[in-house]
Amino acid sequence: MTWTDEEIRDDGFDDWLDAVATGEGYYLECPDGHASLPPRLVCPDCGATDLSEALLADAGEVVTYTIVHVGTGAFDDQTPYVVAIAEFDGVRITGLVRGVDPDDVETGAPVEVTVGENPATGDRVVVHRAR
């Protein structure tokens, strides 16, 4: 017996993915201007609780990346694949890099954040698409 046959969403996180998927990605901003990503009730930098949604910048750039040759179960048939941390006007997001040959990725490369699918699991995954 299970509680439900439905896929359980992660409040905040899946809502954020929904927004990123439609090009309306956001981050959370506290009154002091600290940025963070949901789900979050409290600013991790200063403890403020009045967090508001602000639009993510369209254009980001790769801060650091790796080409993964040995993956975990959900990714092991997709190697080699590229994971990068990209920065969007001060907000950093981790995602798969797609739309470019792995050997051509470099730090500073322009990307936009979207939502793709992990073909092995069908799960949604954050994707940094080369611009």
Added chain:
Amino acid sequence: MSRVRVAGVGLTEFGRTPERTGRELFAEASARALDDAGVDREAVSALHYGNFMGALGERQGHQAPLMAEAAGLQCPATRYELACASAGAAVRGAVQSVRGGEADVVVAGGMERMTNRTIEETTEALAIAADELFEVRAGVTFPGAYALMARSYFERFGGGPEDLAHVAVKNHANAVPNEYAQYREAIAVEDALDAPTIADPLGLYDSCPVTDGASAVVLVSESYAEANDVDAAVAVVGSGQGGDRLALQDRTSPARTPATDDAAAEAFADAGRSREDVCAVEVHDCFTIAEVCALEGLGFYDPGEGVGAARRGETTADGDLPVNLSGGLKAKGHPVGATGGSQVAEMTRLLRGDHPNSDAVDGTVGLTHNAGGTVASAVVHLLEAVE
């Protein structure tokens, strides 16, 4: 405040022993520690036990009382989970309980059984030390996370794979005489550089192995040692712990590990010692780049200077500051939840003079550094030979 002495240490031979249960591994390490201490089991008033992935690796939760039972201890037991820093945190909890006067004799340590599952399952279990929503689901593996740090370091400060290869060569050389080490073969720089890539820019020889093993230390108050004539020649003189945001994306720089800075600052202030006093260091080198970040975070090198330390011969066994004389996680092995206790055990042996590499130690103060995940947690201890 009571001063804390290390009365005894015990380790299993680190390696690949998939059939050995966790309870058997910890029973062996704790028996060796109690024998080394010459302390009665009945005197032990608590077990502080570290373990990371036992719920996945052995389908065993609630491990602490099971391990007390395996060790033949009739006392309360608590498990500490802080990813790869679990046993460091357990030792710190034990130190604090003795200092606070709550306990006179305690056992601390940890255990991890890792090779009884497939490589994919163990890789997946290790990955859960990262942020599930923002890192693991985006394909970040444990080596991948350190690769993100390594590339960031190289681009900000310079250095490259050849510098890291020298770290691996050094730690393998140190492991050769260590009877507890998993890999007791020397390697050459070319071996490391020619090894397959696991997460670019890191190769197979930049990574620690997957290891089964357990560690235990018996800590006693100085007053107990004196009253009971316990030979405990090493004291724990400083303890510190630092924390940071869990995900790399939320750190100011992926090339720096400030949790280590904080843990070291607290431990040095606690001990009233300076970095110049330290004659040997065991740092958390789960990957070669981690040793570099650790040495800089601990304050032995300025940012950007640590990457060439092994290549320049400064951290080799005959260098000014020998680092990872045990072989480190890289060559001695990394049974994740046992490592912090193993570092304290090895440093105790190094300072007492009964480690095969004790001749390389020129002084009385040693430092251990245990880190969790990508150093969202760090635990530092300072040990000193006192008699």
